[in-house]
Amino acid sequence: MAKVNIEVPEITGTTEVPKIKPDTMAHLETFRAKPEFMEALGFPGEMPENWKEKAIEAMGDLLKKYRSFQVFLDACVKCGACTDKCHYFLGTSDPKNMPVARQDLLRKVYRRYFTLAGRFFPKLVGAVDLTEEVLHDWYNYYHQCSQCRRCSVFCPYGIDTAEISMAAREIMDRIGVGDKYSNEIIGKVHRIGNNLGLPEPALADTLEGLEEDVYDDTGVKVRYPLDEKGAEILLVTPSADFFAEPHVDGLMGYGKVFHEAGVSWTLSSYASEAANFGMFIGSYENMRKVALRIRKAALDLGVKRIVFGECGHAWRVAYAFLNTLAGPFDFLDPNYPVPQHICEFTWDLIQQGKLNLDPSANDDMVVTFHDSCNVARATRMGDKPGGQFEIPRNVIKAVCNNYVDMPNGTIREATFCCGGGGGLLTDDLMELRVKGAKPRMDALKSVSDEHGVTHMAAICAICKSQFTKVIPYYGFEMDQIVSVHQLVSNAIILTGQNEGGDEEETEEEAA
Amino acid sequence: MSFLTVLVAALFYLAAVIFLTGVGYRIWLYARVPAPLRIATTPAPVTKGGVVLRMFREVVFFESLFKSNKLLWILAALFHYGLALVLLRHLRYFINPVPAPIVWVQPFGKYAAFAMIVGLLGLWARRFLIDRVRYITAPSDHLMLALLVLIGLSGATTTFVTHTDVVALKDFVLGLLTFHIKPLPGDPLLVIHLILVSVLMIVFPYSKLLHGVGIFFSPTRNMVDNPREQRHLAPWARKLEEENS
Numbered sequence: 001m002a003k004v005n006i007e008v009p010e011i012t013g014t015t016e017v018p019k020i021k022p023d024t025m026a027h028l029e030t031f032r033a034k035p036e037f038m039e040a041l042g043f044p045g046e047m048p049e050n051w052k053e054k055a056i057e058a059m060g061d062l063l064k065k066y067r068s069f070q071v072f073l074d075a076c077v078k079c080g081a082c083t084d085k086c087h088y089f090l091g092t093s094d095p096k097n098m099p100v101a102r103q104d105l106l107r108k109v110y111r112r113y114f115t116l117a118g119r120f121f122p123k124l125v126g127a128v129d130l131t132e133e134v135l136h137d138w139y140n141y142y143h144q145c146s147q148c149r150r151c152s153v154f155c156p157y158g159i160d161t162a163e164i165s166m167a168a169r170e171i172m173d174r175i176g177v178g179d180k181y182s183n184e185i186i187g188k189v190h191r192i193g194n195n196l197g198l199p200e201p202a203l204a205d206t207l208e209g210l211e212e213d214v215y216d217d218t219g220v221k222v223r224y225p226l227d228e229k230g231a232e233i234l235l236v237t238p239s240a241d242f243f244a245e246p247h248v249d250g251l252m253g254y255g256k257v258f259h260e261a262g263v264s265w266t267l268s269s270y271a272s273e274a275a276n277f278g279m280f281i282g283s284y285e286n287m288r289k290v291a292l293r294i295r296k297a298a299l300d301l302g303v304k305r306i307v308f309g310e311c312g313h314a315w316r317v318a319y320a321f322l323n324t325l326a327g328p329f330d331f332l333d334p335n336y337p338v339p340q341h342i343c344e345f346t347w348d349l350i351q352q353g354k355l356n357l358d359p360s361a362n363d364d365m366v367v368t369f370h371d372s373c374n375v376a377r378a379t380r381m382g383d384k385p386g387g388q389f390e391i392p393r394n395v396i397k398a399v400c401n402n403y404v405d406m407p408n409g410t411i412r413e414a415t416f417c418c419g420g421g422g423g424l425l426t427d428d429l430m431e432l433r434v435k436g437a438k439p440r441m442d443a444l445k446s447v448s449d450e451h452g453v454t455h456m457a458a459i460c461a462i463c464k465s466q467f468t469k470v471i472p473y474y475g476f477e478m479d480q481i482v483s484v485h486q487l488v489s490n491a492i493i494l495t496g497q498n499e500g501g502d503e504e505e506t507e508e509e510a511a
Numbered sequence: 512m513s514f515l516t517v518l519v520a521a522l523f524y525l526a527a528v529i530f531l532t533g534v535g536y537r538i539w540l541y542a543r544v545p546a547p548l549r550i551a552t553t554p555a556p557v558t559k560g561g562v563v564l565r566m567f568r569e570v571v572f573f574e575s576l577f578k579s580n581k582l583l584w585i586l587a588a589l590f591h592y593g594l595a596l597v598l599l600r601h602l603r604y605f606i607n608p609v610p611a612p613i614v615w616v617q618p619f620g621k622y623a624a625f626a627m628i629v630g631l632l633g634l635w636a637r638r639f640l641i642d643r644v645r646y647i648t649a650p651s652d653h654l655m656l657a658l659l660v661l662i663g664l665s666g667a668t669t670t671f672v673t674h675t676d677v678v679a680l681k682d683f684v685l686g687l688l689t690f691h692i693k694p695l696p697g698d699p700l701l702v703i704h705l706i707l708v709s710v711l712m713i714v715f716p717y718s719k720l721l722h723g724v725g726i727f728f729s730p731t732r733n734m735v736d737n738p739r740e741q742r743h744l745a746p747w748a749r750k751l752e753e754e755n756s
Contacts, residue, residue, distance in 0.1 A: 078719070
């Protein structure tokens with residue numbers, strides 16, 4: 001893959017807070033969505049004449065609908081606790097990438113039109129009229145936020161810039177100003193069922209290929225079923241899992257785990273996407289429409305359980321929002337959480353001793369784990385708070401002998417975003433993606449240098465795609481990124497598998 | 512009755528009305544706006560009791576700020592704890608007879624004024640010294656700190672330097688509370704102190720001081736982490752469901 005010519009930050013192993021350099025990223029404007037793609041999502045195709053009034057009206061509407069938006073716009077005291085927390089600020093030095101400054105782009109307009117102080121003393125409180133320049137800043141800088149919520153962990157009032165950036169994108173969409181990447185993708189999901197626009201025959205073909213690969217590898221017929229009515233489990237996974245590397249190795253792993261668990265499962269061509277970019281653009285309606293596909297697929301196929309594959313923001317929508325958007329799921333088996341994460345599923349089996357694992361299969365690696373932002377700060381796995389950190393690590397440690405964590409302050413709830421989340425995984429934002437990855441690259445370099453870490457595992461399709469693309473800029477190799485279930489897939493010994501299986505057969509024959 | 516007494520009394524009543532109605536309106540507004548999606552910043556408590564504990568740690572110990580920035584936490588703690596003690600000490604002007612805990616707190620409240628002022632000056636210095644904080648500072652942020660510092664300095668001076676007639680002051684305050692206005696001691700520093708406090712009360716509901724209210728309504732902090740167990744549906748989202756289904 002061709003590298004774009006970007007001034008790549010130097011990595012040292014520790015991330016220093018840079019001096020601010022205003023407007024270093026002001027030029028970066030992601031492509032706009034064409035009118036037809038805007039209209040397909042229920043937004044105007046072009047900016048109306050009275051776009052300012054419409055934007056203020058939209059802001060007023062969201063203030064009535066979202067308590068987070070109203071409270072977060074009021075509560076900030078400009079203390080600066082968040083100013084050194086955003087990976088995009090740390091990587092670009094642009095002060096408008098500091099969370100508070102990013103929020104202020106919207107807050108200063110809110111203050112002008114919705115507060116007494118801003119109406120009467122705009123200069124004093126830093127309130128401004130909505131102008132084309134302000135809108136331009138909104139568009140550029142709200143598309144330089146990956147909605148990772150790291151700032152919300154450190155804010156004394158829990159102000160979450162993700163909420164502000166989602167609201168900003170919704171306001172812009174409502175005046176016909178949307179970004180191409182997210183909006184075209186959502187359109188594809190509405191039309192076809194997944195982000196990549198893969199129709200049913202293409203999916204079936206891919207899955208057949210996987211069955212052959214696994215058979216060639218192991219001599220065991222592991223099935224990767226599609227649209228199978230009456231299966232017990234519906235697996236919903238990001239469509240990148242069907243073809244991208246290292247994603248597809250993870251999908252192979254899920255299939256092997258289900259096979260060993262002895263449960264029937266199926267993918268759905270109608271709901272062939274775990275991702276839900278409706279969240280990125282802050283559109284409840286679009287997010288709901290995408291989520292309802294999963295409900296319909298579960299009903300049509302008559303499944304008893306829903307399990308989600310490795311995807312960060314998808315797990316947020318699934319864990320935290322699915323019940324609200326597309327519930328109630330009273331038609332599913334009440335003995336299992338709805339939905340379940342594949343890591344929860346696999347960890348349960350490991351604990352029950354139902355998987356025959358050989359961790360030495362991964363002895364060529366020293367593995368570390370990248371906590372994906374949405375999983376870490378917006379969801380849970382298992383019963384206990386923090387299970388989203390422990391369960392994936394437990395799974396990795398069960399299938400790998402060499403595991404090392406990256407430094408504190410860069411993992412768990414303080415994890416750094418990969419730099420490509422929140423609907424920014426597009427080539428026209430490559431400069432931002434490379435620079436935004438810097439804090440994670442620093443952390444990876446530190447464990448590579450000190451502990452000889454060779455691979456970084458992730459449970460998010462966006463993280464995996466982003467890293468494989470940007471880590472070469474920092475001197476790493478793209479195949480250093482692995483799926484967690486790829487590691488599982490390597491270590492799992494299937495019942496009746498070639499190597500290990502041969503001996504058993506011999507013994508049986510001898511007996 | 513002097514003109515000054517009437518002026519300060521009137522200002523105080525006005526400030527009290529604006530403060531109470533303004534803050535009351537905000538509380539009503541925040542409580543009324545729905546929170547359609549579960550957005551607790553995780554790991555989050557899975558029970559209501561856990562959320563109460565989380566909010567307590569946040570409001571009393573500034574837990575998130577502690578994670579974020581130790582120096583800022585120290586300055587914020589000096590100011591807020593100092594202010595809290597000073598306010599407790601001031602209750603002796605509002606209650607008769609003075610309850611024992613308020614008597615005990617007097618010496619602490621007296622010197623807490625210094626903690627409060629030092630904290631404020633430190634917070635103010637950050638707005639000049641740290642480039643990131645300088646960038647996000649608006650004129651109103653400086654004015655707010657100036658107002659609080661002046662309140663602290665004028666109050667501390669009446670205690671440590673000029674000694675206001677506190678008996679007459681208490682008569683005045685109790686008079687305000689019972690709507691029987693008594694003469695205000697003619698100490699210029701005291702008058703300045705009272706006027707500044709009134710200004711603070713008036714500004715409160717229209718400024719960033721609302722963080723004191725907002726924190727209790729912050730969905731990332733006050734939500735129980737139970738979306739899989741319980742279905743949450745905002746009224747406007749329910750309407751959407753009825754329309755489309």
